[in-house]
């Protein structure tokens with residue numbers, strides 16, 4: 001096997017046979033990807049040995065970085081004990097039971113049960129099935145509409161992509177007819193002449209208006225990320241979540257907090273709903289639950305929902321071959337043990353998070369940075385030509401891609417979303433490493449400014 005191949009050979013083979021997610025297939029024939037060969041701590045290395053500081057924690061998932069031998073050991077031990085068994089037909093396995101117990105302990109007090117999946121997408125599909133089951137069991141079958149937000153990301157199955165709010169994605173398949181979207185609380189893009197606080201209320205009131213327009217009796221649920229990640233790390237105005245909470249409290253509608261990114265410490269609390277004081281009935285998790293080392297997701301179910309769906313309703317016709325897979329559950333248990341033992345969430349809240357935010361917000365002084373956002377270990381910046389008028393560097397939201405190329409050349413993985421650059425660095429980053437991240441980002445911004453002759 002392999003390592004005798006040259007980088008050029010890897011790239012050609014990859015382009016010839018491998019269709020990549022969220023990629024322009026045609027473009028990839030000519031602009032080959034980087035082949036990542038190994039990783040250590042917060043750094044990834046390609047087949048040329050080039051080191052890059054990974055300020056995205058993989059894809060928001062490797063919060064504890066790449067070097068966690070205890071997770072590998074737990075997986076190895078589980079392989080030798082019980083490498084697979086299913087959870088259908090009156091069976092369970094010890095890692096799945098222990099993980100269920102641990103998740104119930106770690107999540108806000110209303111959560112009493114978990115349904116395991118292999119991914120965040122499947123978890124949100126599961127949410128749709130659970131929501132339907134809940135209202136059917138309560139004999140309110142008219143409640144079918146699920147509200148979501150523009151620029152939300154909830155996954156990539158047909159159902160979870162319908163919940164998501166990306167128009168270009170919706171244009172590529174038939175979305176579920178019972179999902180409707182309201183505008184996301186991105187003040188910089190949608191706020192017009194309102195102050196941030198005014199816009200937060202305005203965006204929340206869109207939810208209220210939508211519910212009233214469609215009829216509360218027809219609305220099953222509202223799903224939202226505490227901070228929208230893939231949409232551009234959209235940190236809502238301070239006024240937004242308290243008002244949404246009021247609106248939902250006054251109405252009989254289930255609330256799903258999609259914590260696939262915000263869960264497990266990313267915002268400085270164990271879950272984003274704790275940072276914003278919301279009270280979800282269902283909570284989606286995935287990604288960082290195994291530090292990205294194994295594919296595991298799931299739905300936390302509150303006592304309110306569990307009480308209804310565990311009442312007499314017959315068999316729930318849903319589940320996956322790998323729901324509660326013993327290996328992935330063992331990886332999650334090891335990950336969560338490290339998080340608890342090393343007080344990782346305290347470290348994000350009181351040390352590395354505040355340090356990152358202090359250094360990151362200083363990028364707002366850069367000539368092409370029009371707006372800075374961030375909470376905990378999440379950050380975004382908006383690239384502009386003119387800070388006053390918010391004029392973009394060029395049309396068609398291409399400047400992020402230009403900046404990203406400079407970042408990679410400078411040994412930094414930052415993600416581009418349209419004209420914004422976003423980060424989600426590992427919690428194990430030292431202050432010196434955050435300084436290095438900022439230095440490489442600054443250099444890349446300087447080069448982007450020069451490219452656009454700003």
Ligand SMILES: *Cc1c(COP(=O)(O)O)cnc(C)c1O
Pocket residue numbers: 060118119120121122153154155156225229230258259260261286287297
């Ligand atoms: C990544 C993500 C998902 C989908 O998770 P997959 O494991 O890729 O299916 C769902 N919701 C949010 C908020 C995400 O960031």
